[in-house]
Amino acid sequence: MATTEKKTLYTADASAVGGRSGHVRSATGIIDLDMSVPEGLGGKKGATNPEELFAAGYASCFQQALLVIAQRAGDKLDADTTVACSVSLFQEGEGYGLSAVLDVDLKKFGRDKTVEMVRQAHKICPYSVGTRGNMEVELRVQGEAIPVAAEENAGVAEKGN
Template sequence: MESPKKNLYTADATAIGGRDGHVRSATGVIDLDMSVPEGLGGKKNATNPEELFAAGYSSCFQQALLVIAQRAGDKLDPNTEVKCSVTLFQEGEGYGLSAILDVDLKAFDHDKTIEMVRQAHKICPYSVGTRGNMEVELRVQGEAIPVDASENAGVAEGK
């Protein structure tokens, strides 16, 4: 029997003006001008949805790695890095996103790092939320690691 869903936290933010507007979180911590990316003709000193998504995904994925390490009785190097690149693309009339997660755990060997990245990809809320909806490439220190189609497609394991 599955355990019932338990809501842990809800974040609220409001956008005005779309990509050339402003976004503010209910807490006021995020209070930023938005713009089309500068390379696409947007203004300087403004952020965009892809940049915010990349920041959230990298942070969340690193937390998933911390959980995986803790469960195994390991500890991550404080200088561990998770870089997330989010790409906006156009396909026909529609638009989409893809992401690359590049992990450098510093202290673990290559094989153990790959295994930890795969496990984190199974539990990270961003990975679970994007599974089957957008392509996510996993890398370890710049080197792509093979991802089984089931790791990027369909519903989260156990649902």
């Protein structure tokens, strides 16, 4: 099996000071935010947290993957298509972890086609690929969970040797 060369398309740079109660800034300066422990865990109002930033990035990236899947099929997504992402922080023993739920509403496509497009997007979305095997990701279509095969969530696809 032929291997493909990895080609870096973009690198984002950001720095943090003060941890969860500090500040983050991207190299471009577009992100320049105070951070806090989530308000529900005793943090301050008016500041974001890593989980919120991760949820925003994952939702945006997954929607782009859906746009790519639609384009490849000769389709176009409705302008009101939404991808909502919930990221949960949990504690398990001494460690902490994350899980995510992606809820997709493609508006104009039927359920079967939407489910198939969501599955395809989950295969190519960089966030889905990066988290595969490392955190639980639940896929939903208009609030209803769709079954995800173990190989779609449990580990990175095997690469040819």
